[in-house]
Amino acid sequence: MADLGVSLGVVVGYLLVALVIGVLAYRLTDRTAEDYYLASRSVGTVVLLFTTFATLLSAFTFFGGPNLAFSAGPEWILVMGLMDGILFALLWYAIGYKQWLVGRAHGYVTLGEMLGDRFDSTALRGLVAGVSLLWLFPYVMLQQIGAGQALVGLTDGAVPYWAGAALITVFMIAYVGLSGLRGVAWTDTLQGVFMLGVIWLAVAWIASAAGGISALTAGMTDAAPEFASLGGGLYSPQWMIAQAVVIAFGVAAFPQVNQRFFMADRVETLKRSFALWPVLVLLLFVPAFLLGSWAVGLGVQVPDGSNVLPILLNEYTPAWFAALVIAGALAAMMSSSDSMLLSGSSYFTRDLYRPLVAPDASDEREGWIGRVGVAVFASSTFLASLLVGGGGGLDVLVTLGDTAFGGYAQLTIPLILALYWGGTTEWGMIGGVASAEAAYLAHVFLPLPATYLTWDFALWCMLLSLVATVAVSTVTASAPAENAEKFGVGAD
């Protein structure tokens, strides 16, 4: 692989830049929890857009996505467009703008806090936080595993897995612990711009080496004639729709994305981000996934367990550039993980520790507990990542991490009902979330059908969350202290 010195230089240089940004952000941070978790609701358009975007990306953009486009064809681009360009943008408005208004009016920092206050229910608050952490922990662990393996690949094994993952973990604890959301958002912006830049450079490089875009597409259709035609193979309409809907709704309730709904400085920021969303999706995913599909026509051989993009780059671009793209992938994984760490810590301290353990904790104490929470969360996921794969009981975590989007999607419809329907009750919310999560977990772990009437089980579980929330809300009465006016909806 790449010259070891060059590869390590690129990665270490990148980590140092991230750390410097963290320190700069730390100097602006005051000690309250709201500032630590939300940068005091002061985030502008560019930073909000990129921090949400970089947070969403994860390793999938550089590894999993191109691999899928390599093996099944480039149609995943359309799934991404429907999912992130259209559906998530609409949820950004319907859930995000409303949450921003409500959060600003009442000072909410987390989803569980908002719902718990509206329904006057510590049980609901704890349930939302507990369910969110159940899916978040393994997902962070998978990101650490990915980052560790990327470093192993980049250095040809000179840096062993445990050392690579440990290095990343320590860096994340350092800058997340120090600077909170402000540092995370700034590094995310750097990472987002960096990823966008390297992926287009990669396209330009490979297109000029292979004789242009037309030649690349012609090579692809010669080697795999079915790739140019829309649909076929893995891509059925039901599958494409299910993927787009489940992931878009899942993303809206993913803690690190949902919490970003509270952060904007003013309404113009949300409006601009909403309109720019489809453009950003276009700019990033089209080149990343096309590279994966074009690789078929270039005769690239991908051994089992390897990723197509690094192999393609090693064959067609200089070693330093391939190292730069791997560093981009590393950046993607870190920008997801650091935000998840921070949100996970806030869910734990605000929705479990504070209401259940120490109701009188001061704001400063909570900010301090939040920092400890980041370190404990990251160290635990790192330790778990060392232990999985050995066939022990922890392999459950890998399954949970792989199915996290569907798990979060079960929260989203009850959330929308709570935001827009005054008739929703505490027990309706608890019943809807608990029944849908239980049904979803049963399908993940038990030998139950993957589809009903050709539609993915996750969609049916979402339907259950809708029916159960409405049905239970209809037959139960609102508790006296429930306050629908807080969400701008009068109770029926």
Add this chain to the structure above:
Amino acid sequence: MNDYHRVMTRTRSDALWIAAFALLVAFAVPWFLWGDATVVAGLPLWLWWHVGWMALASVAFAAFARGGAWDRGVDAEVIRRG
């Protein structure tokens, strides 16, 4: 314009926005090109549709964000009044 007309105009513009969003969702995947393998200017035709559709969505979202329906959809006034 009296109140009745103002409300009717609003209701009509809100309904048009809902229809526009439904259309944007429904044709984000160009179902009418299913199985089509036409390549135009080096890329599959359906990919050009995607490029155009995302650009159109962005313009439509920007127009929605500028208009009055943006605040009406989420009862923003009610929340601000508290």
